[in-house]
Amino acid sequence: MIVFKNVSLKYGEHAALKGVNFQLPKGSFTLLEGHSGAGKSSILRLLATFETPSSGDIFVGKSSIAKLNRRERAHYRRSVGYTGLDVQLLQNRTCFDNVALPLRVVGQSETDIQSRVKAALARVGLSHTDHMLPTELSGGQQLRLQIARAVVNRPALVLADEPTAQLDDESASRVVTLLEEFNRAGVTVMVATHESHRFNRVTHRLRLGDGQVLPTPADLSQAGGREGGVQEFSKDFLNKAYGA
Ligand SMILES: Nc1ncnc2c1ncn2[C@@H]1O[C@H](COP(=O)(O)OP(=O)(O)OP(=O)(O)O)[C@@H](O)[C@H]1O
Numbered sequence: 001m002i003v004f005k006n007v008s009l010k011y012g013e014h015a016a017l018k019g020v021n022f023q024l025p026k027g028s029f030t031l032l033e034g035h036s037g038a039g040k041s042s043i044l045r046l047l048a049t050f051e052t053p054s055s056g057d058i059f060v061g062k063s064s065i066a067k068l069n070r071r072e073r074a075h076y077r078r079s080v081g082y083t084g085l086d087v088q089l090l091q092n093r094t095c096f097d098n099v100a101l102p103l104r105v106v107g108q109s110e111t112d113i114q115s116r117v118k119a120a121l122a123r124v125g126l127s128h129t130d131h132m133l134p135t136e137l138s139g140g141q142q143l144r145l146q147i148a149r150a151v152v153n154r155p156a157l158v159l160a161d162e163p164t165a166q167l168d169d170e171s172a173s174r175v176v177t178l179l180e181e182f183n184r185a186g187v188t189v190m191v192a193t194h195e196s197h198r199f200n201r202v203t204h205r206l207r208l209g210d211g212q213v214l215p216t217p218a219d220l221s222q223a224g225g226r227e228g229g230v231q232e233f234s235k236d237f238l239n240k241a242y243g244a
Helices: 040-047 070-077 095-105 110-123 139-151 169-184 217-223 235-242
Strands: 002-011 014-024 029-034 055-060 080-083 157-161 188-192 204-209
Touching (some): 002 040, 029 040, 040 055, 040 204, 095 110, 095 139, 139 157, 139 169, 169 188
Parallel strands (some): 029 188, 029 204, 080 157
16 A cells, blocks of 8 residues: 655755645556646655655555665665666666666575576566667667566566657557556556556556646546535646646
């Protein structure tokens, strides 16, 4: 279970998230949607513990991850796989070494590293790239290599920031299939995307607008004319968020 309790995040004076609340069950496949700058990446970066909330609390399982010390954070990160443009591949290391990195950081034995990296590369269809450099791969292959690195330590939670951006239809569809396969195997998946139409196996959608979680159209129709809740969003704001 992932729980955000009134979470705010500021970058300097800029409020990227403003009192965000949601709950997502273990094993869910969630799309984070919303306009550019809405706060999608910020949610993933908080869950990856790259950022710390300015206020509020975040639970993954039973533990709060909002204020972990260095050792606790290192331990937590073993259960999380992250892919996004802000985490680069090491261009002067082989594809094998790039995928092996998270295992080497935690001191896994060389025998385990050999078998797990090979399995991860095979899973993303890149077995033949062991000795190649990332620069020798296409954009779509580099993305799949990032995914192999994100899942090599068998994380319970996979966070993917714009995993299909700038890919042609075939490469995007391979990436989506991979994420869906991990989810089918029990992994909780969260994807920030502008390309929702590419995803089929979605259990939850969180639509963000200006740092807040917006009510879904279903929430709006259920709320009808009731006071409070969704009424706090102006019509203009909702129109902008839903592109109406
Ligand atoms: N490191 C940073 N320093 C300052 N402001 C930032 C930083 N990262 C994000 N922001 C700002 O925080 C807000 C939310 O950004 P975020 O990246 O979470 O949005 P997003 O929905 O993922 O956008 P996009 O779809 O363009 O990736 C934006 O206004 C952005 O400009």
